[in-house]
Amino acid sequence: MSSGKQGQERSFWDTKTQQFHGGQDWKMCGDRFVEDFSVTTNGLGTPVKALEAAADSLKTCDHYPPADQEPARSSLAQFLWPDTHDRNHGRLILGNGASELIDLVIRQAPGETWKPGPWSVQYKEYERSAKTSGRRILEASTEERASLVCLVNPCNPTGDYLTWEEVVAWIRQHALPGAVVIVDESMQLWHSPGFREDSLASHPDLASTLLAEDGLQLYVIHSWTKIWSCTGLRLGSVVTPSAQHTQALRRVQVPWSVNTPALAFLDAVVRDTEYMNQTWELTPVWRVQLIDRLVDLSSRLPGPAWEMHGKPFLSWVWVDVKEESLADRLVHLAREAGVPVRSGRPGYEQPTFVRVAVRESGKVDHLIQAWESLLN
Incomplete structure (x- = not known):
């Protein structure tokens, strides 16, 4: 260039x-x-209706947005888990785009090494955050296991994709016992009307099983700004391993990180079938x-x-x-x-x-x- x-x-x-x-x-x-x-x-x-909801919410911009991120957080939980949202609601946190949550999880993760998914290249924000937190960066092709692994699936930009079973197998092969594991499913929403069936977030026992059997902490991250074309609003979420992990993250998350128009947009858009x-x-x-x-x-x-x-x-x-x-x-x-x-x-x-x-x-x-x- x-x-x-x-x-x-x-x-x-x-x-x-x-x-x-x-x-x-x-x-x-x-x-x-x-x-x-x-x-x-x-x-x-x-989406027009969600955009109108965001614009209308500006009338209340002289007030703080809700600190509990409601009702948008509950609405997203119902979108992710139509039949089990009550069970999983406590594992969900909203953020100012996925980038805030990527950094939030990585900064508090223990260990010294970071490894990306198996692709030739993937979304670089994970590597950036790993570097700024002082971690040793491993190549995807190495056999060495890492204390922090991050897999973008589907992979942006390469377009590679693994089924949820293949992702779990890769995690167990490349993560050290006790590692923090982040799987980014931001582009998985395009999969099909049955996207939930192939999402790690839709297998509620998986996170607890990985934690119990391997000590692995699984975090599933979504950026909602691509599927709903609202990158300027900054909307992301993370599904944590448990309600206790959610509480630990919330303690270090900046208050009111998701603004009023973004919350209004999210609350409306999840119903636009x-x-x-x-x-x-x-x-x-x-x-x-x-x-x-x-x-x-x-x-x-x-x-x-x-x-x-x-x-x-x-x-x-x-x-x-x-x-x-x-x-x-x-x-x-x-x-x-x-x-x-x-x-x-x-x-x-x-x-x-x-x-x-x-x-x-x-x-x-x-x-x-x-x-x-x-x-x-």
Whole structure:
């Protein structure tokens, strides 16, 4: 990447103290902006009723939000556990995005070593927090077990996915006895209407079993800002191993970390079943259409064919275009056309990759037209 492009990225990030994260390039587009393909948010956009609830809640912004996060926390518990929410409610904490909760769990975790999931690369916020807490970073490929392991499943950005049984097997193989285990299921919501069946959070006896048999503390984290396209509101949650673990985290959590509009949004959006049904219906269709367009464009360009990565239900495609210079060029052209994509170079250190969000075909037209200029 040229120094000029790096300079643009640094205008949003202090590279000496902050971990690079996507989602900022749209600001560089100005009046040219059409659609943000750089973030893995839901292609349907923000749910209207929930957005209206958040806006209406601003009328009470002269009051503190509820310290117990209610009724939003109970509403989310009912969404996660329709039949057992009373049993599991005490294991749930809301946070200012998943990032707050990632840091909260990692800072209080014992031990000295950290290990990521088995992927070539995963969401970097876990590694950032592990480094700032002074841990020794292990490579995913090593056999050494760690006192803190973090697995992002489905993996953002690679699109890899393990079933819940495979996740448990991996945990037992790579975590030391007594370890803290974090599994990030933020993108698992796209799986299908039966997503709960393949979620660790939906197996209530699993956490207690791991704790009793291996001393493993299992935390399941969700970022809700992608599935409901509300990244500016900052909404996350963590399911802890037990009510006692919840209390321990709450003691060190900053009070009122989730603001009034975010709580109102969450309380409303979990009841929007039509939105979720449309998500499960349309996302796989739009993703196939996007891949077809990318494959066609690749076939008309000189050089190796592009490789498409990720499960069919996901809200993005991880694209290996095989050449670093081409990836840089694609990122630049997309930004100039007002349809930014995520470069794999900064943060992920995958310079031949770009990540493209799934969007409906009319918006994809703008991206493909921008990239077809390479044919001239």
